[in-house]
Amino acid sequence: MTRTGSRTTGRPTLSEVARLSGVSPITASRALRGVATVAPALALKVHEAAQQLGYVANPAARALASAQSQSIVVLVPSLSNQLFIDTLEAIHDVMRPRGLEVLIGNSHYDIHEEENLIRNYLAYQPRGLLLTGFERTEASRRLLAASGVPCVHMMELDATPGVASVGFSQEQAGAVAARHLLSRGRKRLAYIAAQLDPRVLQRGDGFRQTLQAAGCFDPALQLMAPTPSSIGLGGELFNDLLRRHPDVDGIFFCNDDLAQGAILEASRQGLKIPEQVAMVGFNDLPASAHLVPRLTSIRTPRAAIGRQAAQLLLGLLDGKPAAHPTQDLGFELVVRES
Amino acid sequence: MTRTGSRTTGRPTLSEVARLSGVSPITASRALRGVATVAPALALKVHEAAQQLGYVANPAARALASAQSQSIVVLVPSLSNQLFIDTLEAIHDVMRPRGLEVLIGNSHYDIHEEENLIRNYLAYQPRGLLLTGFERTEASRRLLAASGVPCVHMMELDATPGVASVGFSQEQAGAVAARHLLSRGRKRLAYIAAQLDPRVLQRGDGFRQTLQAAGCFDPALQLMAPTPSSIGLGGELFNDLLRRHPDVDGIFFCNDDLAQGAILEASRQGLKIPEQVAMVGFNDLPASAHLVPRLTSIRTPRAAIGRQAAQLLLGLLDGKPAAHPTQDLGFELVVRES
DNA sequence: CTGAAAGCGCTTACAG
DNA sequence: CTGAAAGCGCTTACAG
Numbered sequence: 001m002t003r004t005g006s007r008t009t010g011r012p013t014l015s016e017v018a019r020l021s022g023v024s025p026i027t028a029s030r031a032l033r034g035v036a037t038v039a040p041a042l043a044l045k046v047h048e049a050a051q052q053l054g055y056v057a058n059p060a061a062r063a064l065a066s067a068q069s070q071s072i073v074v075l076v077p078s079l080s081n082q083l084f085i086d087t088l089e090a091i092h093d094v095m096r097p098r099g100l101e102v103l104i105g106n107s108h109y110d111i112h113e114e115e116n117l118i119r120n121y122l123a124y125q126p127r128g129l130l131l132t133g134f135e136r137t138e139a140s141r142r143l144l145a146a147s148g149v150p151c152v153h154m155m156e157l158d159a160t161p162g163v164a165s166v167g168f169s170q171e172q173a174g175a176v177a178a179r180h181l182l183s184r185g186r187k188r189l190a191y192i193a194a195q196l197d198p199r200v201l202q203r204g205d206g207f208r209q210t211l212q213a214a215g216c217f218d219p220a221l222q223l224m225a226p227t228p229s230s231i232g233l234g235g236e237l238f239n240d241l242l243r244r245h246p247d248v249d250g251i252f253f254c255n256d257d258l259a260q261g262a263i264l265e266a267s268r269q270g271l272k273i274p275e276q277v278a279m280v281g282f283n284d285l286p287a288s289a290h291l292v293p294r295l296t297s298i299r300t301p302r303a304a305i306g307r308q309a310a311q312l313l314l315g316l317l318d319g320k321p322a323a324h325p326t327q328d329l330g331f332e333l334v335v336r337e338s
Numbered sequence: 339m340t341r342t343g344s345r346t347t348g349r350p351t352l353s354e355v356a357r358l359s360g361v362s363p364i365t366a367s368r369a370l371r372g373v374a375t376v377a378p379a380l381a382l383k384v385h386e387a388a389q390q391l392g393y394v395a396n397p398a399a400r401a402l403a404s405a406q407s408q409s410i411v412v413l414v415p416s417l418s419n420q421l422f423i424d425t426l427e428a429i430h431d432v433m434r435p436r437g438l439e440v441l442i443g444n445s446h447y448d449i450h451e452e453e454n455l456i457r458n459y460l461a462y463q464p465r466g467l468l469l470t471g472f473e474r475t476e477a478s479r480r481l482l483a484a485s486g487v488p489c490v491h492m493m494e495l496d497a498t499p500g501v502a503s504v505g506f507s508q509e510q511a512g513a514v515a516a517r518h519l520l521s522r523g524r525k526r527l528a529y530i531a532a533q534l535d536p537r538v539l540q541r542g543d544g545f546r547q548t549l550q551a552a553g554c555f556d557p558a559l560q561l562m563a564p565t566p567s568s569i570g571l572g573g574e575l576f577n578d579l580l581r582r583h584p585d586v587d588g589i590f591f592c593n594d595d596l597a598q599g600a601i602l603e604a605s606r607q608g609l610k611i612p613e614q615v616a617m618v619g620f621n622d623l624p625a626s627a628h629l630v631p632r633l634t635s636i637r638t639p640r641a642a643i644g645r646q647a648a649q650l651l652l653g654l655l656d657g658k659p660a661a662h663p664t665q666d667l668g669f670e671l672v673v674r675e676s
Numbered sequence: 677c678t679g680a681a682a683g684c685g686c687t688t689a690c691a692g
Numbered sequence: 693c694t695g696a697a698a699g700c701g702c703t704t705a706c707a708g
Contacts, residue, residue, distance in 0.1 A: 007404075007405055007683065007703080007704060007705085009405045009684085009685085010486075011461070013684095014685065014687095015685080024694070025685090025686080025687095026688095026694075026696085027693090027694060027695070029687065030687095030693095030694090033687090037694085038693075039693060042694090054457075056458060056460070056461035057685085057686075058402070058461060058684090058685055058686065059398075059461060059462055060397075060399075060401035060407065060685080061398075061402050061685035061686035061687085061700090062685080062686055062687075063398035063700090064396070064399050064687090064701065064702080065345075065687035065699080065700055066345075066686080066688080066700085067345055067347045067687095067688095067700070069398065079423060079430070080423075080427065085417060085423055088417065089417040089444070092417070092442070092444060102442070103439060103441075104430075104440070106427070106434075119394060120394060123394035124397055124439075125347055125396070125398070148348075231624055232627075232628065235628065260625065260628075264628045264629060264630060265628075268630055286568060286570075287569050287625060289570075290570065290598075290602045290603075291602060292605045292606055292630075344688090345688060345689085345698095345699065345700055346700070346701095347700085351700095351702085352701065352702060352703095353702095361678080362679050363679090363702080364680085365677090365678060365679070367703065368678090368703095375677055375678085376677075377677060395701085395702075396700085396701055396702065398702090399701035399702035399703085400701080400702055401684090401702090402683095402685065402686080402701080402702070402703090403701075403703035403704075404684085404703055404704080405704095
């Protein structure tokens with residue numbers, strides 16, 4: 001059944017729809033696209049003919065003729081992180097019902113790999129781009145600017161005019177975690193982080209600055225692993241930290257995976273949480289609310305970021321300048337038992 | 339910068355590459371596609387010109403001219419389930435380096451939504467399709483058959499000639515869980531399930547049949563919720579079950595989310611696990627090995643399924659009949675503390 | 677090994 | 693409101 005070397009697709013074409021409905025292909029095209037100038041009676045006939053033939057427009061022909069595809073490109077640094085999955089799913093659920101195809105590029109936390117993705121995906125003439133954060137190569141920036149394709153940035157914020165972004169302040173999130181721990185009377189506060197992307201570092205900065213202002217920052221309590229995060233790693237880093245600094249009484253983790261690993265390891269060792277060490281996670285993954293003790297975490301609006309970024313982009317595609325090009329969706333400290 | 343209504347893309351074309359390298363467009367096309375008949379010296383010049391211009395072929399034009407895209411369509415029932423994310427990521431990592439675009443369709447566990455996805459995605463003239471399971475509408479089957487596009491089925495197995503599938507026996511997985519619990523002397527065995535897709539039911543069948551053979555099947559101990567699974571639901575169903583049947587001494591959960599919720603709920607209530615109730619999960623998600631107690635689970639080869647299915651499809655695209663069209667990748671009971 | 681011609685299935689731009 | 697002509701940027705099929 002596999003046709004090789006054929007020129008035709010074997011699928012019904014616009015011309016066949018036009019012939020069956022007794023109009024020209026252009027009129028059929030207009031009717032099917034919902035262009036208003038077509039007489040209602042003709043439009044109906046065209047739709048019936050299309051239905052009867054099982055006609056679905058060839059996106060390649062459409063893209064070639066109009067110099068514009070029906071795709072949106074989303075670039076994320078990872079698919080292993082639940083954070084991006086939630087965002088991606090929300091984007092998908094906004095774009096698909098509008099007939100837009102979501103092309104997903106995974107940069108694996110590598111800005112050069114991202115540059116290649118941009119180069120290749122731009123050839124698809126996407127309607128728009130959804131990018132993660134602002135860290136990229138100069139060449140990537142040039143490619144994006146030269147393409148003229150509308151972009152919306154996700155996760156981080158940048159209020160520069162002409163830049164669209166949907167996210168929240170990563171630094172403030174770090175600061176809030178620090179203030180929470182300080183408010184509980186904790187003084188020996190650590191930051192445990194892995195997969196040191198720009199956002200993890202920004203949260204660390206916010207955390208550090210708040211501790212410095214409170215006069216209790218100790219650089220020795222910053223445990224930064226460049227490797228990917230995982231629950232197992234969280235337990236290991238927690239043990240490392242407590243072995244070297246048994247007096248630590250509060251920890252902010254750059255994400256819930258690490259925090260969950262630590263809480264489970266503490267439970268296994270019979271350590272009292274939060275009496276001995278208070279813990280704050282980040283993202284508020286589903287399991288966190290159910291751990292024993294329940295994990296205090298910072299809930300991030302990751303689905304809302306995807307949804308809002310998608311809608312902001314949709315607005316940009318219609319050519320109207322965005323009313324709110326910088327959308328701070330905030331975050332929420334969810335205080336639980338840890 | 340957004341060009342609306344323009345016919346051209348503003349990007350360098352094959353003709354410009356050809357002009358710069360002093361050959362005809364056809365020769366440039368052949369050189370860029372690596373067609374062997376081009377003289378090495380010319381091919382080099384073409385590649386240099388393409389590099390210099392930053393030329394990337396227009397996929398729409400290519401697809402239209404060759405009646406074949408560079409896309410692979412993957413249809414999954416959910417993006418909220420880690421299982422499919424792992425599979426998707428593996429597929430992505432096989433296809434992308436070969437220049438194939440992965441189009442992801444999410445059917446939300448609805449075979450009619452899947453039918454729409456199939457209808458629409460077939461218009462993209464994908465090189466191949468990767469489908470989840472075998473449950474679909476008659477119309478979907480007809481569309482797929484009529485298209486002649488090669489398909490590989492994932493997760494479940496079907497040895498029918500001409501059908502390609504990569505997965506494992508869901509029934510056997512249920513049977514293995516039952517045998518494990520029976521081997522530990524457990525007699526009052528329950529199945530707790532949610533999101534009752536065909537695979538969840540197949541696992542339940544395998545579990546039931548084994549219990550029936552052992553003479554200890556009790557239909558009252560089958561707790562089947564049609565709602566999506568979650569950790570929270572796992573805790574609730576666990577409580578429901580124990581309230582109604584305090585004598586239950588072993589539970590098989592249709593996935594680890596439910597099992598994790600149950601183990602956490604048991605811990606919160608101070609129940610002894612596995613002394614009072616033994617638990618077996620399914621999928622072996624990352625957290626399961628770290629819970630207290632560590633969860634016994636059935637590890638599924640979800641990344642391997644994605645990888646192998648992708649490779650099987652790649653073989654089919656080359657027109658060679660698959661040497662192994664039915665790939666049983668098995669599963670592994672990982673016995674831990676629960 | 678190379679190329680001139682034709683065509684893929686649509687939409688744009690221009691008439692009427 | 694409708695349509696004939698042209699063209700998008702490639703590749704196929706056929707020559708040589």
